[in-house]
Amino acid sequence: MKIAVLGCGTVGSGVVDLIDELGSVYAKRCSQKSVEVKYILDLRDLKDTPYETRVIHDIESIINDGEIDVVAEMMGGTEPAFTFCMRAMAAGKCVVTSNKQLVAEKGEALMAQAEKNDVAFMFGASVCGGIPVLRNIFSCLSSNKTESFSGILNGTTNYILTKMTEEKSSFEAALSDAQKKGFAEKDPTDDIEGFDAARKTAILCSACFGSHVYPDEIKTKGITEITLEDVTYLKNAGFAVKLIGRGSVKDGRIYACVAPAALSEKDILSGVRGVLNAVFIKGNAMPELMLSGPGAGKLPTASDVVADILECARLKFKNEPVYSWSEHRDGIMGDVDLSEKRFYVRGFSNDTEKTTARVREAFGGIKLLSDGGAKDIAFICEADGRSVLNDRLDSADGFVPVSVIPVL
Ligand code: HSE
Secondary structure, three states: OEEEEEOOOHHHHHHHHHHHHHHHHHHHHOOOOOOEEEEEEOOOOOOOOOOHHHEEOOHHHHHOOOOEEEEEEOOOOOOOHHHHHHHHHHOOOEEEEOOHHHHHHHHHHHHHHHHHOOOOEEOHHHOOOOOOHHHHHHOOOOOOOEEEEEEEOOHHHHHHHHHHHHHOOOHHHHHHHHHHOOOOOOOOHHHHOOHHHHHHHHHHHHHHHOEOOOHHHOEEOOOOOOOHHHHHHHHHOOEEEEEEEEEEEEOOEEEEEEEEEEEEOOOHHHHOOOOEEEEEEEEOOOOOEEEEEEOOOHHHHHHHHHHHHHHHHHOOOOOOOOOOOEOOOOOOEOOHHHHOOEEEEEEEOOOHHHHHHHHHHHHOOOEEOOOOOOOEEEEEEEOOOHHHHHHHHHHOOOOEEEEEEEEO
């Protein structure tokens, strides 16, 4: 089997390194004479590296080389990755990718192209790097009707929230530490605003519930407004704040979002610390499955990409829709706000005592987390959805809400 790698960044170089080291082992595992990387497409020359002799700058050499069985795309972004993958499949090559943006936004077209040209299109590493989440959903759980999933899908934000909770770091200090350690990008917008987790949530909704869901259909809120005060009030009350991507299906509608949530310390996801990811899946027959591990990084992500490459060979480079779903359906998304029933709220008032009494009256009972000494009023309350919550908060005269976090 001959492979062309598109993009020799962190993950791409990991794929080349694994295949260079273990190619002969892989060959046995997928009944091939050999498994080799023949080309590495990159903008750079990669001089004085083990990659140098295989570097090319022109996709045509790959498209026109009949020896290439699999194109492994790890460039990131939608273009030119999309065009290159479509052309590779048109030329009869299987495509494997770790690119979540590509799968979330263009998955439908890529699956159709794979079917039309009778080649495999595989993207296991596009959700949570090395954790075999998609593989399990499509294989071990294919006997189930998946009812819901919830997960910590972004390592950078989990690292930041863990630092805030365990070391009392401010958001800014925790982010700067994540950047120093190389977890967060120089421009961390996609991570901290929840866009990266929204792409993974869209792919998980598509995989679990069967029709394509786009990232812009996922209601998304990041962690930039979470303060040390919120994390501390919740920690003292026995909750951990996590950025959760979740989806569920009811009466044919999908309810999905990415948002910070307060999880009880007893919740299995609340113990997932630092850069680790985890996904908890509920099926009709298999009611609880949690998969956890490193959701990013060179070798963990490369491990899943290479597993998909080997699977292409096992499928004899034909179109077996290992990872697939049906086309997008308009109007399939429900209002996730209606499913939220319990909230943490923090706000302030100029007269804490009087306002606390009004808040209690508005909700008919709250669990107060603040001690009445500061201007802060923090509490946990129940309300049947966001709009009921907002009406009740409006009716508590003198209370100015600052943070609202659903308690799951
Ligand atoms: N930046 C992502 C994370 C990894 O922090 O989890 C790639 O999706």
